Amino acid sequence: xxxxxxxxxxxxxxxxxxxxxxxxxxxxxxxxxxxxxxxxxxxxxxxxxxxxxxxxxxxxxxxxxxxxxxxxxxxxxxxxxxxxxxxxxxxxxxxxxxxxxxxxxxxxxxxxxxxxxxxxxxxxxxxxxxxxxxxxxxxxxxxxxxxxxxxxxxxxxxxxxxxxxxxxxxxxxxxxxxxxxxxxxxxxxxxxxxxxxxxxxxxxxxxxxxxxxxxxxxxxxxxxxxxxxxxxxxxxxxxxxxxxxxxxxxxxxxxxxxxxxxxxxxxxxxxxxxxxxxxxxxxxxxxxxxxxxxxxxxxxxxxxxxxxxxxxxxxxxxxxxxxxxxxxxxxxxxxxxxxxxxxxxxxxxxxxxxxxxxxxxxxxxxxxxxxxxxxxxxxxxxxxxxxxxxxxxxxxxxxxxxxxxxxxxxx
Amino acid sequence: xxxxxxxxxxxxxxxxxxxxxxxxxxxxxxxxxxxxxxxxxxxxxxxxxxxxxxxxxxxxxxxxxxxxxxxxxxxxxxxxxxxxxxxxxxxxxxxxxxxxxxxxxxxxxxxxxxxxxxxxxxxxxxxxxxxxxxxxxxxxxxxxxxxxxxxxxxxxxxxxxxxxxxxxxxxxxxxxxxxxxxxxxxxxxxxxxxxxxxxxxxxxxxxxxxxxxxxxxxxxxxxxxxxxxxxxxxxxxxxxxxxxxxxxxxxxxxxxxxxxxxxxxxxxxxxxxxxxxxxxxxxxxxxxxxxxxxxxxxxxxxxxxxxxxxxxxxxxxxxxxxxxxxxxxxxxxxxxxxxxxxxxxxxxxxxxxxxxxxxxxxxxxxxxxxxxxxxxxxxxxxxxxxxxxxxxxxxxxxxxxxxxxxxxxxxxxxxxxxxxxxxxxxxxxxxxxxxxxxxxxxxxxxxxxxxxxxxxxxxxxxxxxxxxxxxxxxxxxxxxxxxxxxxxxxxxxxxxxxxxxxxxxxxxxxxxxxxxxxxxxxxxxxxxxxxxxxxxxxxxxxxxxxxxxxxxxxxxxxxxxxxxxxxxxxxxxxxxxxxxx
Numbered sequence: 006x007x008x009x010x011x012x013x014x015x016x017x018x019x020x021x022x023x024x025x026x027x028x029x030x031x032x033x034x035x036x037x038x039x040x041x042x043x044x045x046x047x048x049x050x051x052x053x054x055x056x057x058x059x060x061x062x063x064x065x066x067x068x069x070x071x072x073x074x075x076x077x078x079x080x081x082x083x084x085x086x087x088x089x090x091x092x093x094x095x096x097x098x099x100x101x102x103x104x105x106x107x108x109x110x111x112x113x114x115x116x117x118x119x120x121x122x123x124x125x126x127x128x129x130x131x132x133x134x135x136x137x138x139x140x141x142x143x144x145x146x147x148x149x150x151x152x153x154x155x156x157x158x159x160x161x162x163x164x165x166x167x168x169x170x171x172x173x174x175x176x177x178x179x180x181x182x183x184x185x186x187x188x189x190x191x192x193x194x195x196x197x198x199x200x201x202x203x204x205x206x207x208x209x210x211x212x213x214x215x216x217x218x219x220x221x222x223x224x225x226x227x228x229x230x231x232x233x234x235x236x237x238x239x240x241x242x243x244x245x246x247x248x249x250x251x252x253x254x255x256x257x258x259x260x261x262x263x264x265x266x267x268x269x270x271x272x273x274x275x276x277x278x279x280x281x282x283x284x285x286x287x288x289x290x291x292x293x294x295x296x297x298x299x300x301x302x303x304x305x306x307x308x309x310x311x312x313x314x315x316x317x318x319x320x321x322x323x324x325x326x327x328x329x330x331x332x333x334x335x336x337x338x339x340x341x342x343x344x345x346x347x348x349x350x351x352x353x354x355x356x357x358x359x360x361x362x363x364x365x366x367x368x369x370x371x372x373x374x375x376x377x378x379x380x381x382x383x384x385x386x387x388x389x390x391x392x393x394x395x396x397x398x399x400x401x402x403x404x405x406x407x408x409x410x411x412x413x414x415x416x
Numbered sequence: 417x418x419x420x421x422x423x424x425x426x427x428x429x430x431x432x433x434x435x436x437x438x439x440x441x442x443x444x445x446x447x448x449x450x451x452x453x454x455x456x457x458x459x460x461x462x463x464x465x466x467x468x469x470x471x472x473x474x475x476x477x478x479x480x481x482x483x484x485x486x487x488x489x490x491x492x493x494x495x496x497x498x499x500x501x502x503x504x505x506x507x508x509x510x511x512x513x514x515x516x517x518x519x520x521x522x523x524x525x526x527x528x529x530x531x532x533x534x535x536x537x538x539x540x541x542x543x544x545x546x547x548x549x550x551x552x553x554x555x556x557x558x559x560x561x562x563x564x565x566x567x568x569x570x571x572x573x574x575x576x577x578x579x580x581x582x583x584x585x586x587x588x589x590x591x592x593x594x595x596x597x598x599x600x601x602x603x604x605x606x607x608x609x610x611x612x613x614x615x616x617x618x619x620x621x622x623x624x625x626x627x628x629x630x631x632x633x634x635x636x637x638x639x640x641x642x643x644x645x646x647x648x649x650x651x652x653x654x655x656x657x658x659x660x661x662x663x664x665x666x667x668x669x670x671x672x673x674x675x676x677x678x679x680x681x682x683x684x685x686x687x688x689x690x691x692x693x694x695x696x697x698x699x700x701x702x703x704x705x706x707x708x709x710x711x712x713x714x715x716x717x718x719x720x721x722x723x724x725x726x727x728x729x730x731x732x733x734x735x736x737x738x739x740x741x742x743x744x745x746x747x748x749x750x751x752x753x754x755x756x757x758x759x760x761x762x763x764x765x766x767x768x769x770x771x772x773x774x775x776x777x778x779x780x781x782x783x784x785x786x787x788x789x790x791x792x793x794x795x796x797x798x799x800x801x802x803x804x805x806x807x808x809x810x811x812x813x814x815x816x817x818x819x820x821x822x823x824x825x826x827x828x829x830x831x832x833x834x835x836x837x838x839x840x841x842x843x844x845x846x847x848x849x850x851x852x853x854x855x856x857x858x859x860x861x862x863x864x865x866x867x868x869x870x871x872x873x874x875x876x877x878x879x880x881x882x883x884x885x886x887x888x889x890x891x892x893x894x895x896x897x898x899x900x901x902x903x904x905x906x907x908x909x910x911x912x913x914x915x916x917x918x919x920x921x922x923x924x925x926x927x928x929x930x931x932x933x934x935x936x937x938x939x940x941x942x943x944x945x946x947x948x949x950x951x952x953x954x955x956x957x958x959x960x961x962x963x964x965x966x967x968x969x970x971x972x973x974x975x976x977x978x979x980x981x982x983x984x985x986x987x988x989x990x991x992x993x994x995x996x997x
Contacts, residue, residue, distance in 0.1 A: 069974065073970055073989070075982070075983075120997040129996075170576055170579075172577070172608070176640070178609075275579070288575065291543075292541050384997070387996050
């Protein structure tokens, strides 16, 4: 075993970055792999091999970065690589070539600090470059410049997460309303819900044309509602001046959505919930469900490599965490959806994935895997204290997954 | 994510605390009423106690049956609350509604039954029914603030501050004011971000309920920086209210400024309530080693209540804050009526340390002599060390030496004697005696490290450098250590690094940086090199040169991968690169 730069001066053929419990910094390991791809190097993702390890070229640059970041790596020669490949060939494992660093965009308000969102926290910490974009850029058509898009915890129904219920006069909320309303006006929309529906539609087209979409927390549920309810008044009077359409449920067109169907909208403007998509309903005291733990599904690496990539981890059971949308009601998933993580015996699932048009989408419920009860005003999560966070690994799996070279299925 | 906070940020802890108080009051009044109206009730409380035992044993179903049996006895209110608990455990809160209806029909003005009804409907998610129940309660008790209090409180717990606000506005109209609802008004204002209004309401609430001080501080703590002055103004406004000032002092400490906390308390009139506030503040300050604040607060207490214990604490705080003169006047040896033996044990050591710090070792010696017969040999040796340092401070090494010798073998073989040997350049004696030092001060660690690494038996230059340090001549000590490094190559890296630290302590990074650089470049293999490089990076960062700081941190991590400082360097690197908050 060789740790860091100094232990071996002679260059091996390749560097194995183990992702099991030997790894000292799992999250930075993704950044290292991303950096290798960004520099034009080839890498391999060894699915199910020691927690989903990476095989990288042995270069001074990568050794240096691994040393600086405290990433465990093991220089391996041809013989050792052959031995690893033999083990992979005879087990539920596979080696997936990673070819090109995806161009990453994060849909986030321009003034949002990176600590406000789990994905930007993870990207910042891992050292993965991303471009923040928001309504102006989406409306301008900039989504086509990117391979991978993450959605900050936005409310695409335009109701600003119904914050008015508790924060009507709070200065930050007043500011939020003003900024969004001003953007809507500037871009030619009558109100915030109209703007957000338009953005949701462009995101749908982004996926349809081959984009990779990743969303967490409330963005998952509200994006679905905004897509299916594109021509329905989904918002309460506080958001657009008119109450929600009484027949909104019946008018929803679920063919337009990515993941869910037949959900029921929350009609009351006074209930802090959007629909029955979320299984936990954290902000509705009478409906709130307690947190448990979720289990990652064990996919066949050889026959189902995409799903297998998304669940690579050194833990298979992970403590759950709340978000505006914490989980997804299983009964509302579309037939083709893949369940990546579920809670044993619960009517909800945590982590789902599917194809849409030429692209894919992945939804991960909850807000911050290392802050299960996150609340406004809480200090941001310091990932240097959670270097091996299994919950955050799932986010970073998604960032690397678009780099994988497509292999024909063996079925 | 913001909205999950909605159920938390209205100060649920505060509300819980207040709720306990309110429920306790309600229980008392209810029991009185029930005793007076006990005709339809049976006086049997056996079922209630059986239910409590069963609940304690986790047998909720059986406990529920017993609580129900006890509902129409003299323990009705307590039984209902028990039933509420066990039904919640069994997830059958809806079963509570029928017996509640019966109880409310029989006693429509009993607030506990109504409160439980509202709570149950809330937990069942039946918000329209909850609202209806509240309206019925208002009709049944039109002049009672209880329905408004309970319903607004529950709305606040749900994060529905605006609805709570409208209920309180109704109360204002219906009851002719919200005098009985100040706590709820304050909470709702805080939840809405109306900080000044909230502070105003809290102040009113604190007049009759000073125990809400912590609740008020908790509620107002999230106020943004730019909106804190109006809060301060509310709590400072006349007439002076001790509970309001205490709240502000707690808030200021929470906001990171204990000094402002003391400002909130310092002009209180000297009475028992103020003295308690000062003592609480002093206790926190002592625990956090904020000696100046502790001295101020304890001095204030002394004006109202002068006891030997408080005087001693004030003197110690003064001494530790660098005010030895203050220590002497705050705890005079003749005050307090204490006997000589007690004075020798408690006040005398403080006075001797103060006199030594003031450069008056001769006075200290005379004082020790006058209390000689009450001193044990160990105490005598301790005082001799203090006196010796007093002589060192005024430059009389001979008298310092004598002070230890005459105090007996304990003092003469102490670490104090080791220090004197070091100042005289006698490294052999210093090595032997400094090891006996009981304290773990950085100075002792430095001295031990230095004398252990020097190969020779004597070095007057090294002694002089440490002597300057003892006399608080920081700049002189730094220069002397650097000069000394030329002559003592074995320990040069340690001495130069220490000189760098002394310069940095004087906020003189411009002079500290070249010293750290010298250690890293000339003594790269020394034990001090990684730590000097870390300090170098931090000094660069303090000067705003992040790019150079990154270079140093990267160099440290890659050059000394086995160093125990690498995790710290990595964390510094993350912070400089803004990769973590």
